[in-house]
Amino acid sequence: MRNLASSLTRPLLSLGLCLGLAATAQAQDQELNLYSARHYQTDEALYANFTKATGIRINRVDTDDAGLLARLKSEGSASPADVVLLVDAARLWKAEEEGLFLPVKSSLLNQRIPEQLRAKESEQGTAWFGLSTRARVIVYNKMSVKKEDVLNYEDLGAAKNKGRLCTRSGSHPYNLSLFGSVYEHLGAAVTEQWLKGMVLNMAREPKGGDTDQIKAVASGECAIAITNTYYLARMMRSEKPDDRSSVEKIGVVFPNQQSWGTHINIAGGAVARHAKNRANAIKFLEYLSSDAAQAYFANGNNEWPAVASVRPANPALEAMGRFKSETIPVAVVGSHQPKVQQILDRVGYK
Known part of the structure; x- marks a missing residue:
């Protein structure tokens, strides 16, 4: 009997050992493949905290939005991507239109993220979610421009500001989103006249990024410009003397406070169409909507939380x-991108 019991016990012990090893291996194999267009050092803490809380390891591919979308399309069904993070509404809309996202159903995300900051919900679910916001504001040189001359986006194309304006490329997604917003509010004909006026008001050809526009206004190269708020907030929090000097020379306007309000853009995330770790991907997006993660967006990269109940402790904001x-x-703003680009081509906005 002893031999029989021993012979039965050995296989059970072996089976238990195998199951234990399998469970350990499964835990070790928990991972998430992240394709991100966010290049902010503060996001490192976000990812580390997610791994610490869940045990899910994050493998990252970092490049710009255009590079990520091109890679997703070329990889097709073989893509390892589970989550995609992009930094503009127009880019998110375009990726959705190209079938690069997998709509998901998450009651938590629907509860946390306001309806206007996420894709339109379908029977399959929601294709993407805004995770942080930034405003597109007007900055002006306090020595040469009166604030009342730039209270609205429409003023950027008005004759009173001829020779004063500088911007980055009109075709940059940040501008396409702003122009798409104006298109939604004013219609095609008025938007075209407005953009034509902006071209006539240029102090120089469009070039550089938003930070370059702020510095150009401060130096007097031009007198007014548009920028996303987080670029301005970076300079406000900077210890560099040049940045501090530039900030002192400019004024800031949140446009259209007496009409439709200031244009808001987003950084957002989605589950990749061919995600292999879908449960982990949804869990990660839900994590990014948590109070702690939303605070990182605000305090680390000077963005406003998408979740309204989270109040940022950021001195610049x-x-x-x-x-x-x-x-x-x-x-809706993103969907106007193709029509806006056609207008830009017609009016010669480079």
């Missing part, structure tokens, strides 16, 4: 004050 923002869905 607090200094900018409260403002009225537009409420049209960012998905």
Whole structure:
């Protein structure tokens, strides 16, 4: 009997050992493949905290939005991507239109992320979710421009500001999203006249990024420009003397406070169409909507949380004050991108 019991016990012990090893291996194999266009050092803490809380290891591919979308298309069904992070509503809309995202159903994300900051919901679910916001504001040289001359986006194309304006490329997604917003509010004909006026008001050809526009206004190269708020907040929090000097020379306007409100853009995330780790991908997006993650977006990269209940403890954002923002869905703004680009081509906005 002893031999029989021993012979039965050995296989059971072996089976238990194998199951234990399998469970350990499974835990070790928990991973998430992230394709990210966010290049902010503070996001490192976000990813580390997610791994610490869940045991899910994050493998990252970092490049710009265009590079990520091209890679997803070329990889097709063989793509290892589970989550895609992009930094503009127009880019998110375009990726959705090209079938690069997998719509998902998450009651938590629907509860946390306002409806106007996510894709339109279908029977399959929601294709993408805004995770942080930034406003597109007007900056002006306080020595040469009166604030009342730039209270609205429409003023950028008005004759009173001829020779004063500088911008980055009109075709940059940040501008395409702003122009798409104006298109939604004013219609095609008025938007075309407005953009034609902006071209006539240029102090120089469009070039550089948003930070370059702020510095150009401060130096007097031009007198007014448009920028995303987080670029301005970086300079406000900077210890560099040149940045501090530039900030002192400019004024800031949150446009259209007496009409539809200031244009808001987003950084957002989605589950990749061919995600192999779908449960982990949804868990990661839900994590990014948590109070802790939303605070990282605000305090680390000077973005406003998408979740309204989270109040940022960021001195630069607090200094900018409260403002009225537009409420049209960012998905609608993104959908106007092709029509806006055609207008830009017609009016010669480079």
